Amino acid sequence: MIQVEHLSKxxxxxxxxxxxxxxxxxxxxxxxxxxxxxxxxxTMRILTxxxxxxxxxxxxxGIDVNADPRAIQxxxxxxxxxxxxxxxxxxxxxxxxxxxxxxxARKKIxxxxxxxxxxxxxxxxYGRLIRNISRGYRQRLxxxxxxxxxxxxxILDEPxxxxxxxxIIEIREMIRSFKESATVILSSHILAEITQVCDGAVIIxxxxxxxxxxRDEWGKNLEIVTSSPAGDDICSGLKQxxxxxxxxxxxxxxxxxxxxxxxxxxxxxxxxxxxxxVKIREIKAGLEALYMKVVLAEEGRRS
Amino acid sequence: xxxxxxxxxxxxxxxxxxxxxxxxxxxxxxxxGFFFTNILAWANEQTMRLMQSxxxxxxxxxxxxxxxxxxxNMAVILIFLLPLLTMRLFAxxxxxxxxxxxxxxxxxxxxxxIGKYLAALAVYAGIxxxxxxxxxxxxxxxxxxxxxxxTSYLGLFLMGAVFIAxxxxxxxxxxxxxxxxxxxxxxxxxxxxxxxxxxxxPGAWQGxxxxxxxxxxxxxxxxGVIDTQDIVYFLSLIFLPLYLTRAVFEFRKWx
Numbered sequence: 001m002i003q004v005e006h007l008s009k010x011x012x013x014x015x016x017x018x019x020x021x022x023x024x025x026x027x028x029x030x031x032x033x034x035x036x037x038x039x040x041x042x043t044m045r046i047l048t049x050x051x052x053x054x055x056x057x058x059x060x061x062g063i064d065v066n067a068d069p070r071a072i073q074x075x076x077x078x079x080x081x082x083x084x085x086x087x088x089x090x091x092x093x094x095x096x097x098x099x100x101x102x103x104x105a106r107k108k109i110x111x112x113x114x115x116x117x118x119x120x121x122x123x124x125x126y127g128r129l130i131r132n133i134s135r136g137y138r139q140r141l142x143x144x145x146x147x148x149x150x151x152x153x154x155i156l157d158e159p160x161x162x163x164x165x166x167x168i169i170e171i172r173e174m175i176r177s178f179k180e181s182a183t184v185i186l187s188s189h190i191l192a193e194i195t196q197v198c199d200g201a202v203i204i205x206x207x208x209x210x211x212x213x214x215r216d217e218w219g220k221n222l223e224i225v226t227s228s229p230a231g232d233d234i235c236s237g238l239k240q241x242x243x244x245x246x247x248x249x250x251x252x253x254x255x256x257x258x259x260x261x262x263x264x265x266x267x268x269x270x271x272x273x274x275x276x277x278v279k280i281r282e283i284k285a286g287l288e289a290l291y292m293k294v295v296l297a298e299e300g301r302r303s
Numbered sequence: 304x305x306x307x308x309x310x311x312x313x314x315x316x317x318x319x320x321x322x323x324x325x326x327x328x329x330x331x332x333x334x335x336g337f338f339f340t341n342i343l344a345w346a347n348e349q350t351m352r353l354m355q356s357x358x359x360x361x362x363x364x365x366x367x368x369x370x371x372x373x374x375x376n377m378a379v380i381l382i383f384l385l386p387l388l389t390m391r392l393f394a395x396x397x398x399x400x401x402x403x404x405x406x407x408x409x410x411x412x413x414x415x416x417i418g419k420y421l422a423a424l425a426v427y428a429g430i431x432x433x434x435x436x437x438x439x440x441x442x443x444x445x446x447x448x449x450x451x452x453x454t455s456y457l458g459l460f461l462m463g464a465v466f467i468a469x470x471x472x473x474x475x476x477x478x479x480x481x482x483x484x485x486x487x488x489x490x491x492x493x494x495x496x497x498x499x500x501x502x503x504x505p506g507a508w509q510g511x512x513x514x515x516x517x518x519x520x521x522x523x524x525x526x527g528v529i530d531t532q533d534i535v536y537f538l539s540l541i542f543l544p545l546y547l548t549r550a551v552f553e554f555r556k557w558x
Binding site for chain 2: 045048049050051052070071073074076078080082084085086087088089093097098100101102103145
């Protein structure tokens with residue numbers, strides 16, 4: 001359980017985080033979404049006890065991160081944006097160091113290492129020097145060091161940045177599996193990543209909280225981009241056939257659908273459209289639509 | 304305590320896996336050896352000359368003729384050498400972005416600092432031990448007094464320990480190793496030459512500056528004298544930079 005209340009952090013003359021509040025329930029995966037420099041990393045650093053906030057409070061499992069950073073660090077696993085590894089050491093030596101650093105009892109260290117090596121698929125590079133392993137393995141090693149002490153909360157800063165598509169899928173699956181044992185926060189500026197992995201998302205921009213969205217909310221919104229314009233008759237047809245659809249309208253080349261609750265199976269809707277010869281080019285999950293609305297509306301207001 | 308050992312072990316591994324420790328050792332032995340043979344040759348020549356002129360040979364002292372200048376030279380080499388040993392301690396963590404992992408690990412900041420400090424100190428002690436071969440070799444051909452040799456080594460060790468503490472502090476200030484080395488080198492040098500300033504300054508200052516300089520304390524120990532005052536001086540100059548290192552990290556959080 002992560003509770004953040006009115007958190008603010010100011011550096012010399014930059015307000016990096018400005019009055020952010022949100023909550024993440026136990027066993028959930030939440031995403032921090034926002035452009036680069038939005039304050040995602042700073043917020044994460046506050047949550048790990050690395051930086052103290054200027055104002056506000058952050059609590060993890062009821063413990064104030066600022067009052068007792070040591071206690072926080074025992075229950076939090078953290079993967080910084082740049083994977084922290086020592087290239088002079090081997091994977092084995094590094095994991096042993098991290099295990100000791102996290103205060104794992106000497107006798108239990110081999111088991112802890114075995115567990116994370118298996119979990120992150122590092123068997124192939126176990127004896128190698130970190131200097132000589134690939135980017136993908138490094139990232140996995142970074143995750144391994146974050147989970148070695150079986151943390152209750154896992155904070156991952158851009159866990160898939162710089163990876164190839166196959167590696168991204170692998171890491172995402174890994175993150176999803178952490179849900180069984182931990183609450184996870186991850187930051188990303190890739191919308192698809194958040195929709196695929198997260199139960200909710202906090203949209204941050206310029207240090208401010210722009211929106212808090214849950215999977216239920218973005219699951220209700222859908223945008224279907226078509227290459228042949230769908231007429232109003234299609235919209236009214238959709239609403240009649242599918243009672244779950246509360247709103248359907250055409251906006252430019254897109255057909256926008258709002259559901260009464262999050263949709264699990266979209267196939268009937270697509271079949272309906274295909275049968276009526278609507279050419280579908282792209283289906284945008286609701287988060288993308290909502291994100292654009294939040295971020296662009298802001299820019300529109302300013303200009 | 305365990306976390307100090309964990310950090311120190313990792314630090315030692317990195318020292319020993321990278322060429323730094325070996326190159327520095329080779330450098331120190333080479334330059335040290337050069338000075339030693341030179342001073343030895345000079346001492347030989349002086350002894351010959353004095354004997355020829357009828358000077359009573361039992362009044363010649365190998366400790367004074369050989370070891371005092373030798374240890375003074377070694378101390379000067381350390382001013383150059385030790386900043387190179389300590390420069391990476393924190394600067395490298397910062398540059399490689401591993402610092403964040405260390406600082407968010409459930410270990411006290413003090414353990415990290417002390418662990419790193421001890422690792423560098425251990426490497427230094429190892430190098431110092433190797434130079435003992437110079438001193439030991441003189442026992443084969445002469446009979447130097449062992450006590451002043453031991454206090455000299457203790458003095459050299461303590462002074463190096465101070466240099467390493469200063470270097471640790473300098474390394475925490477920057478992510479650039481060269482800058483870290485430059486800061487520690489110039490700090491050490493300035494403290495070293497305080498005695499020169501002291502020598503020419505007004506009365507009250509003279510005492511203070513001479514006390515602050517390494518020089519007078521080190522000279523006592525080369526001379527075979529162990530004074531608690533000197534030990535306290537060295538220990539406090541070890542403690543102070545390490546304490547300031549901690550302050551640097553505390554300060555940076557709020558910047």
